[in-house]
Amino acid sequence: MVTILTKENSIANHYLVELRDINVQQDRMRFRNNLERLGEIIAYEISKTLDYEPVKVQTPLGEASHQVLQEQPVLATIIRAGLPFHQGMLNVFDRADSAFFAAYRHTKKSGEMQVYKKYLNTPNLDGRILIIADPMLATGRSLVLCCKDLLAEYEIKELHIAVVIASEEGLQHVRAFIPEAHIWVGDVDNEMTSKSYIVPGLGDAGDLAYGNKE
Numbered sequence: 001m002v003t004i005l006t007k008e009n010s011i012a013n014h015y016l017v018e019l020r021d022i023n024v025q026q027d028r029m030r031f032r033n034n035l036e037r038l039g040e041i042i043a044y045e046i047s048k049t050l051d052y053e054p055v056k057v058q059t060p061l062g063e064a065s066h067q068v069l070q071e072q073p074v075l076a077t078i079i080r081a082g083l084p085f086h087q088g089m090l091n092v093f094d095r096a097d098s099a100f101f102a103a104y105r106h107t108k109k110s111g112e113m114q115v116y117k118k119y120l121n122t123p124n125l126d127g128r129i130l131i132i133a134d135p136m137l138a139t140g141r142s143l144v145l146c147c148k149d150l151l152a153e154y155e156i157k158e159l160h161i162a163v164v165i166a167s168e169e170g171l172q173h174v175r176a177f178i179p180e181a182h183i184w185v186g187d188v189d190n191e192m193t194s195k196s197y198i199v200p201g202l203g204d205a206g207d208l209a210y211g212n213k214e
C-alpha cells in the first residue's frame with residue numbers, strides 16, 4: 001500500500017516546497033527542521049493506523065478514559081540524511097527504540113551503481129512494528145537491501161517505510177520486492193539522473209542537511 005501525502009492539501013506541502021526550493025534549502029537549519037517536521041507529520045499519520053487499547057487516567061478532579069498505543073514501534077533510519085527525518089518521528093513516538101543503518105552508493109566507470117552496506121545497529125525486531133525513515137527513495141536498492149536483511153533475520157510484525165521524495169522507479173522497486181510494507185511518501189517524481197539523483201527532487205539531502213562530503 002502507498003500513501004502519498006501531497007495528494008491532499010495540508011501544511012506538509014509547504015515544508016516540501018521549502019525543502020525543494022534552491023534558495024530556501026541553503027538555510028541548513030531550516031532544511032533539517034523541515035525534514036524533522038515531515039517526520040512528525042508522517043509519524044502522526046502512521047499512528048492512526050496502529051492498534052490502541054483502553055486506559056483510565058486519574059486527573060485532579062476525576063477519572064478519564066482514553067485509547068492509547070498498544071506498543072511503541074521501532075524507528076529505523078539510514079544515515080546521514082535520514083537523521084532529522086528520524087528525529088521528527090522520535091518526537092511523535094517518544095518512547096520508541098531506534099535502529100541505524102549506513103549504506104553508500106558508488107557509481108562505477110561503466111555507469112553501474114553499486115550499493116554497499118557499512119553499519120547496522122538494531123534492537124531485536126521479532127514481533128515488533130518497524131518504521132524505516134529514508135527521505136530520498138531514488139533507485140530503492142539500498143532500502144530493499146536493508147529491508148530484505150532485516151526481514152530474513154527477524155519476524156517483523158508490521159513494516160512501514162517513510163519517504164519524503166520517491167522516484168517512480170524506486171517506488172515500484174520497493175513495492176515489487178517488499179510488498180508487505182506500507183509506504184508513506186511526501187511526493188513522487190518521475191525522473192532520475194544517470195547518477196541516480198531524483199529529478200526534480202531537491203538535490204543531495206545529506207549535503208544540504210550536514211554539508212558537502214569529500
Ligand SMILES: O=c1cc[nH]c(=O)[nH]1
Nearest residue numbers: 136138197198204205
Ligand atoms: O536525489 C537524491 C537521491 C538520493 N539521495 C539524495 O539525497 N537525493
